[in-house]
Amino acid sequence: xxxxxxxxxxxxxxLADVGEExxxxxxxxxxxDRLLGGVNSxxxxxxxxxxxxxxxxxxxxxxxxxxxxxxxxxxxxxxxxRKSGSSSRKRSTTRKPKPTSST
Numbered sequence: 001x002x003x004x005x006x007x008x009x010x011x012x013x014x015l016a017d018v019g020e021e022x023x024x025x026x027x028x029x030x031x032x033d034r035l036l037g038g039v040n041s042x043x044x045x046x047x048x049x050x051x052x053x054x055x056x057x058x059x060x061x062x063x064x065x066x067x068x069x070x071x072x073x074x075x076x077x078x079x080x081x082r083k084s085g086s087s088s089r090k091r092s093t094t095r096k097p098k099p100t101s102s103t
Contacts (some may be wrong), residue, residue: 026032 026036
């Protein structure tokens with residue numbers, strides 16, 4: 001068991017060292033400061049977007065409650081149902097005779 005833990009620790013240490021070296025190389029590469037600045041800006045924008053989406057969830061719940069109240073006031077019951085039949089107009093089936101032309 002101890003051998004497995006030491007082996008695993010050794011692998012983790014090696015990965016950490018490689019990761020640190022990679023970060024150092026990226027930092028010294030030309031144009032890296034622009035890249036890192038863009039990534040940081042993207043992170044900030046993404047955080048802002050997440051906050052806005054969380055706010056939209058609250059608005060969605062409030063909208064559902066308002067729609068429910070509106071349905072009760074209108075006497076519908078559910079917003080997905082539509083009234084039909086009573087508002088439709090009945091059409092006559094009798095035809096008017098065609099006028100005869102006098103020439």
